[in-house]
Amino acid sequence: QKEVEQDPGPLSVPEGAIVSLNCTYSNSAFQYFMWYRQYSRKGPELLMYTYSSGNKEDGRFTAQVDKSSKYISLFIRDSQPSDSATYLCAMRPLDSNYQLIWGAGTKLIIKP
């Protein structure tokens, strides 16, 4: 069974801090790894998309995938109050072209 685990938080940090968000998965049958941000009463919005182990950087965001440890991370540098949201990881199984398996989401609060 494909499972994605994510600490629901909330995670509260001061403005300007580096934030680390993480997901683990229980088997190796995933091909794409994504991070979504969801504001209250809104749909998920894609932040980062990776398919291989290693790091990918986009502005203040860095996504990291470690397939050997079955662990993915999202780092946010210079965090802002506007980054306060729920962050969801999602993964596409190898045996699917379409569906995503989601983590529970971590609620992040950036305190001014």
Added chain:
Amino acid sequence: EPEVTQTPSHQVTQMGQEVILRCVPISNHLYFYWYRQILGQKVEFLVSFYNNEISEKSEIFDDQFSVERPDGSNFTLKIRSTKLEDSAMYFCASSEDLAGELFFGEGSRLTVL
């Protein structure tokens, strides 16, 4: 900026009633999806739709559910006889190609009484 729009934003219905949730995907997108999120739980895949047919569906998407693209713009999810456990936020999404980014609508909240 193009966006996925969903209606209604909130629907309250009685158990056993039929519900149709509507979505207008981004106009040049070819792949369409429905996901749901029960309050406090994970987002769950329901179904994907491409070339006027279901391309993949989950175990949740049983005979009570159906999808349709009745014209060139709308994509609908029908629940024939709603149950209490169908209460959830339903998200429509679309993508330009198979490996492309999924763009989500703001969701339709369904409450079954």
